Amino acid sequence: MITRALFSISDTGSRIFLGVLLLAAILVPASNLLLPETSAFHVPTHIVALLGKYLCYAILAVALDLVWGYCGILSLGHAAFFALGGYAMGMYLMRQIGTRGVYADPILPDFMVFLNWKELPWFWYGFDMFPFALLMVFLVPGLLAFCFGWLAFRSRVTGVYLSIITQAMTYALLLAFFRNEMGFGGNNGLTDFKDILGFDIQAQGTRNALYVTTVIALALTYGISRYMVTSTFGKVLIAIRDAESRTRFLGYRVENYKLLVFVVSACMAGLAGALYVPQVGIINPSEFQPANSIEAVIWVAVGGRGTLTGAALGAVVVNYLKTIFTTGLLAPFWLFALGGIFVLSTLFLPKGIVGTASDVIKRLCRGRNDKDEPAGDGLAQPAE
Numbered sequence: 001m002i003t004r005a006l007f008s009i010s011d012t013g014s015r016i017f018l019g020v021l022l023l024a025a026i027l028v029p030a031s032n033l034l035l036p037e038t039s040a041f042h043v044p045t046h047i048v049a050l051l052g053k054y055l056c057y058a059i060l061a062v063a064l065d066l067v068w069g070y071c072g073i074l075s076l077g078h079a080a081f082f083a084l085g086g087y088a089m090g091m092y093l094m095r096q097i098g099t100r101g102v103y104a105d106p107i108l109p110d111f112m113v114f115l116n117w118k119e120l121p122w123f124w125y126g127f128d129m130f131p132f133a134l135l136m137v138f139l140v141p142g143l144l145a146f147c148f149g150w151l152a153f154r155s156r157v158t159g160v161y162l163s164i165i166t167q168a169m170t171y172a173l174l175l176a177f178f179r180n181e182m183g184f185g186g187n188n189g190l191t192d193f194k195d196i197l198g199f200d201i202q203a204q205g206t207r208n209a210l211y212v213t214t215v216i217a218l219a220l221t222y223g224i225s226r227y228m229v230t231s232t233f234g235k236v237l238i239a240i241r242d243a244e245s246r247t248r249f250l251g252y253r254v255e256n257y258k259l260l261v262f263v264v265s266a267c268m269a270g271l272a273g274a275l276y277v278p279q280v281g282i283i284n285p286s287e288f289q290p291a292n293s294i295e296a297v298i299w300v301a302v303g304g305r306g307t308l309t310g311a312a313l314g315a316v317v318v319n320y321l322k323t324i325f326t327t328g329l330l331a332p333f334w335l336f337a338l339g340g341i342f343v344l345s346t347l348f349l350p351k352g353i354v355g356t357a358s359d360v361i362k363r364l365c366r367g368r369n370d371k372d373e374p375a376g377d378g379l380a381q382p383a384e
Contacts, residue, residue: 013358014226017309018219024051025215029208045204049279050323052211054316056276059214059221061299061315062308063268066225068297069306070234071261072241074159076293077148077166078269080173081141083287085270087177088140090190090283091124092133093201097194110192111185121183130197137274138267145266146259153255153262158244167290174288189284196278207279214275218312221268225308228261237261298338302345304352313353 028043028051035042060082067073094109103113107120126132148169152162180186199206228234239247240254248254277283296315303314318341325334349356 013307013309013354014222017222017312021215021219025212029212032208033204045207048207048211052207052214052279053276054319055211055214055218056272056279057296057299057315057319058312059218059272059275060269060296061303061311062218062221062225063265063272064296065300065305065308065311066228066268067261067265068300069308069311070229070241071237071258072244073258073262074163074297075166075262075265076163076290076297077170078265078296079290079292080170080288081145081266081269082273082276082292083173083177083283083285084141084144085137085273086277086283086287087184087190087273088127088133088136088270089274089277090193091127091136091184092130093193093196093278094190095124095128096196097192100194101192109185109190111188111190112183115180117183123183134274137270141266141270141273142263145263149259149262153258156255167293170288170290170293174285174290177285177288185284187285189282189286190277191282191284193278193281201278201281210275210279214279217271217275221271222308222312224264225268228264229308233257295338298342300352302341302349302352304354304356304358307352307354307358310352310354317353 028048031039031041031043032045032048037044060078063081064075064078067075097109099106101110101113103110105113108117112120127136148166152165157165176182177184178187184190193201195201196206196210199209229237236247236252236257239252240257244254273283273287295318299315299318300311301314302318303312304310318338321337321341322334325331325337330337345352351359
């Protein structure tokens with residue numbers, strides 16, 4: 001299905017988007033590995049990791065746009081799925097440290113030794129194997145989304161009430177993961193990673209491999225999402241977004257459609273979190289903050305809700321601006337700038353960057369076609 005999803009894309013915007021990703025997957029690692037540091041076109045390794053982080057956020061934005069832009073589910077809890085996927089990967093990376101930790105315990109992570117834990121908790125079993133950890137990256141966020149969605153959608157909770165409940169879920173997880181008794185590192189989280197699949201996580205080649213993997217994951221996420229929204233299933237999602245009561249009246253099991261797309265979106269968000277952790281080097285409870293979910297909504301709104309490409313673009317643009325602000329004297333004013341970006345985009349770009357650009361191009365093409373039509377001779381035609 002994944003291959004079909006990618007090769008069935010025929011619209012120009014999608015091809016441009018995938019073409020840009022292909023160039024990014026080739027040019028960035030090539031400039032980092034092949035060009036000398038003195039070259040003006042050399043991309044430093046820390047920039048490669050930074051771009052990889054942006055693309056992880058782009059995957060999260062596409063996942064959110066799938067449920068919000070096409071099904072009308074405004075989730076303020078997608079940071080929870082992102083963080084759970086990140087913790088699953090972080091647990092695998094912690095198990096790879098072994099005796100190289102501060103306390104040199106072959107089984108227990110350093111924070112467990114520090115807290116006088118005597119044995120490994122049962123829920124850490126299996127995370128020394130990458131296939132098991134990868135399964136958990138999808139299974140844990142997907143299972144949480146299924147349980148939450150099954151209860152919420154069958155109870156017909158919609159609109160702002162659903163948004164508040166998703167935010168409450170995220171905040172509850174934030175408080176839980178802050179506790180040392182949970183066995184996830186408390187407020188410090190999981191860090192000091194060494195290897196991934198036997199490769200040094202700080203090595204230049206590993207950084208580039210992670211970046212390319214993230215590009216591929218974004219392309220696959222986009223392709224699957226695009227395939228879903230352009231199929232008959234996607235048409236039903238749009239109908240639910242625009243007129244849920246009428247769609248239900250026509251005989252569609254609305255709750256089943258919403259539940260499926262919500263679970264798929266959560267799995268995508270978990271994948272984004274799993275790719276984020278090895279490139280950033282840490283995962284802690286702050287990733288559960290409701291503000292992170294709200295910020296993801298702003299990415300989608302700025303880029304263009306219901307466009308997928310706009311969601312990815314909005315994530316990259318907003319986070320690039322965040323990097324500029326937070327690395328200088330303007331760091332205390334970033335939240336004001338973020339709020340200003342959201343307000344300005346709502347007032348002047350209600351369809352986002354991509355949506356507005358698409359409308360402008362359509363108007364220009366329509367105007368050009370009108371000019372190309374042959375004008376009449378100005379003579380009235382006699383009546384029959």
